[in-house]
């Protein structure tokens with residue numbers, strides 16, 4: 098991942114990224130400050146709902162509900178210092194889900210937010226691992242420095258050891274908790290002082306010549322200044338200096354210390370993305386690598402969201418543009434169906450509202466309203482038969498059977514389930530024998546979310562119950578062999594929402610047996626979403 102001088106300027110100025118964090122570390126607050134400094138909202142809201150409910154929806158929807166500002170879920174675009182930032186939302190619920198993984202296939206970098214008192218937490222680690230699978234460059238923001246936090250070296254050590262990544266301090270905090278006054282900017286040798294009086298005000302920057310500048314004493318109490326000098330000297334000796342190449346390769350993360358709620362450190366972080374953050378990167382397809390500057394427009398669907406507007410049954414497919422310059426009204430080929438599609442009303446998610454996108458460039462995320470034709474993993478091109486890779490579908494780890502409270506509603510339930518399967522919110526399996534469905538998810542909370550969505554969006558109360566199966570494996574192989582196997586194992590067979598065969602069981606032993614007895618068949622726990 099290198100910066101490329103030859104990219105068209107419109108592409109080179111784009112930054113597409115996500116924020117990852119453990120719940121409560123401050124992702125929403127930081128997002129809000131990004132929007133504020135990006136000119137997308139006028140004022141940061143203070144009202145927010147508490148409790149578990151807010152975790153079950155995407156954070157942007159949460160902001161929409163709680164704060165009354167109209168922001169659209171999933172992706173937001175705003176301008177910052179001559180750059181176009183595309184911030185893609187990672188789902189807010191605390192269970193790891195495929196949604197999250199797929200979101201991260203659409204970005205070029207991630208910001209990892211950690212709570213200065215808590216350090217690396219479980220969800221941070223999981224999300225980080227996903228970023229690592231894709232070698233995503235990561236910028237770290239250590240938040241809540243206005244509260245009692247851990248020792249700075251301890252936090253850095255924990256990240257280095259826990260996540261096996263080099264950490265280069267971009268700033269160094271001065272004081273902690275009530276004594277926190279700001280940070281020393283190690284990249285520019287500047288002093289940043291936090292404004293405690295106005296939470297939405299950007300820090301005051303004091304120009305200095307370095308750590309020995311006598312001016313520092315005008316702003317920092319003597320004991321804190323001595324500590325700062327000692328620590329920075331040690332840090333420069335012991336810790337790696339920021340190295341752009343290492344960062345872009347995902348081996349090193351710069352860390353800023355700040356307080357999102359006080360707007361402190363946020364601008365420095367944004368400047369970090371602007372200055373160092375990767376430009377739109379090439380994307381992989383089964384056929385070839387696609388470079389962002391290619392003239393022909395290509396893109397892939399990484400998320401489908403239904404019922405964004407309760408009045409319509411429409412879905413919005415979120416497309417990451419991989420190459421080219423898209424203009425509204427263009428006819429693109431929907432590769433899976435080989436049909437042309439006129440993209441006449443694409444939306445760009447400017448934070449203030451959804452807006453019609455007249456144009457978009459490689460790196461941008463556009464929303465395409467549709468009636469269900471567009472599915473996760475689908476490619477749109479100007480005719481080329483591309484299949485984007487790397488958007489996997491995971492085997493669910495938890496299975497339950499589902500029934501409508503009212504048996505007359507079975508057909509409606511099927512429709513609702515298929516919609517969620519298409520959205521990628523759950524796996525839905527229709528057993529070969531018997532009626533009913535088996536629903537698979539990656540985290541237990543998703544059952545609750547599904548039950549409440551089915552009730553809210555379709556008016557069908559449902560019951561999830563323990564299923565006799567605990568594992569699902571997609572089965573592939575020569576058709577004759579596959580049919581024979583399915584017929585001999587009807588009580589274990591089902592189809593997913595694409596009609597692909599799935600083997601359900603409760604024993605790992607069963608899976609091993611099938612693999613041993615049927616060497617021509619392949620049982621796999623992921624299904625790559627491509628056609």
Ligand code: G4P
Nearest residue numbers: 119120121122123124125126145240241244356357358359
């Ligand atoms: P999340 O999206 O990662 O879950 O975190 P969110 O931004 O919702 O922040 C979680 C809590 O941490 C919120 O408090 C928020 O105000 C607080 N917070 C965020 N940044 C900072 C910071 O820099 N310093 C301090 N001290 N707190 C911060 P809450 O009690 O849940 O809500 P609220 O009533 O304070 O708004």
